Amino acid sequence: MRWPVKTKYDLVKNKLQMENFTSRTVEGIQQDFYATLYLANTVAITTYDAQVEIDEARKDKENRYDYQTSRNELIGIFKDRFLPAVVQEDPDTSTAMIQSIIDEITRSVVPKRLGRSIPRNPSPGKSKFHHNHKVNC
Template identity: 30%
Template sequence: FLIRVKTSHGFSAVTSFVGSGKRSIITELSPKQNRSYHDKSYTKESRLKIRLVRVDLPSGEVEVLMSTLLDSKKYPSKMFKDLYFLRWGIETFYDELKNKLKVEHFTGYSENTIRQDFMCAIFISNLQSVMVNDMREELVMQNLEKKYDYKVNNNLSYGFLKNRILELLSESQPLETIFRELQELFLKNTIPIRNNRTNQRNKDKFRARVKPKVTKNQKDAI
């Protein structure tokens, strides 16, 4: 595994590692000693050997990654920043499922209802991806003379799909017609891709349940 861990108020081994100034160390983690382990597959004597890697961000912030990739020759410290960044596409997809497609807003409590709602969200996501991929070349040509490359605003495109999904399923109109009308809406609602842009992590937003501010093109579409 490879995860990011807190640099303070977390594992004591991590706090010590940050203070040492080292780039990478191998250490062991042990479970809490003041609890019962009768229902666990491990005991209080168990130990997990892990590797800690320090990553210095452009903002000056220190990030610590924890991994079970212990071989420093096979997995040098310099590769961990890029390796951890590979999870970004997965995390943004979870963000879309939870915050744009509202996958956790179930319409019932039974197992079948939850499965059905979840698969509906996946279906909408897959359908949107297919439609966007089909118009990728057209999107590039539309923005050739602009400063940035552009991509479809996923949030708005889900909203457009929501408004036409019954027509798609009932085939009240030719599918090609509906697809083309939706793609034209997608092309009119794009956002620039600004590479290597970083935003300072706002830790306070996780401490207080404050309603976040959203721009007009990021309001809930579903």
């Protein structure tokens, strides 16, 4: 039941780099914080809109897997193209730019592979030799 919460934290902290502040002042850090949360919510809304279009486009196809938007591609597209689309003065141009973002997102899909079982390494960080005893040649 906690998995969706943990994946949201992963999105906010690692992919959107919440802790990578661009300012040292209190106001600047607050602006970065709220801008990142706004971006995370916008990514979630856009993911839903793009998923509706993906499901509609693939409903007649006989695919082995269901497909979903690639969240990494979505974040990369948003970081480059969302702000210029929002600050447009002409609402028609802004709408067209946002629709082109959604169209590009719907083209970058990945399959949902449910029920996979990958064997885990029980001690991934354990090395054969202690680091203090390495030869420095």
